[in-house]
Amino acid sequence: MHHPNVVTALDFGLEDSGREYLVLDLQENSVPLAQACADQPVSVHLDSLSQGLRALHCLHGKGVVHRAIEPSNVVVADGRLKMLDLAFSYSKLSASHALRRQNSLYDAAEVMRGVAASQVFDLYSLGLVAYHAFTGVFPFSLESVAEREFEIPRPQDDVDPRRTGMMARLLAFDLNPRFKTALDAFAAIADVSSEIVLETALTRESALQTAQFQPGGW
């Protein structure tokens, strides 16, 4: 995995006790998304959200579901969002090794009811983390995870209409209105902000570095 918005694994190993370890690049000067977005204009918020969607686009494109998107795993360092902690991620290749995790306040209701995690689940969690970071408000009246199973999130009408429709779709209680892919959600941002583009020089370079050689692919 190599993407400017996903933490990079540099090495891994096994201690003599059998404990595994992972060496990651250091996120120097990183702050939580909420701190990075405080008192910032909506354009910065949209840019941050678009970076998170780029990360999910990359992960999902490789068949990986993050499964644990919450504030501690979404940080910003020098203006660049980084998605951390793939410890609970799931992919078809490693399904049997996926770790069980406790539900968090940032999980979609259907996951709390036992539905398997999917791309849509990640999008919901990212939307909830972003909404909370941008507004400082949690769109639920209930604080308990157990009680959240059937509560419909009620994001307030945003001060900026550019975010309202997008947030409503990211945080929809039912699956149907939600964005189905990170690319869908990204397109919605690009519609309201012409400065945001899916492919940047960094993402292009990352794609090249992780591309697999295919004999005869030309």
Place this chain on the structure above:
Amino acid sequence: MNDNACHVWYDEGIAAGGKWRDEIAETILASSAFIVFLSPRCTVSEECLNEIGFALDQQIPILAALLEQFGLSPGMQLSLQNRQALERCRYADDAYHAKVRARVTQIIVKGHVGTRRFETGRTQAPADAGFDPRYILHSQVADGASGVVYRAVDQIKSRIVTIKREKMKTVDEVSLAMEF
């Protein structure tokens, strides 16, 4: 060497039997660098020449340390031409050790050790340390559900990294691996 982030292996203590050649070959294959200590006896040893040839074929970075001044055999000259060499007899003990450490670090970095680690699989920490000595842990950064994160120094790449150590799992916890 062990105290300076290098996990040293040499062929002492290999059990007699038909497997010793495999053990040497497998260890050379998994090595980041190969140091050959040259003496007059070594230069005419077929086994030594075979091991050097194998390391060269596998493109393992090689450092030759001459234990004394003598003329290399033509075969050894052919094998080691253009390889880094260090003359033991020219240095006092401390200076010699420092030279070896510096050269090994240099050839490991040039030998793209990082890539080899990924290709050959997991790094096995030596038995006398709980952790790969390449990394020196500094301070704890975070303590999450899946592991503890530390700030650390990668001595080979000379950079600061973070290291996430898995929280030890019991047999019961392992059996909770999620089914999809």
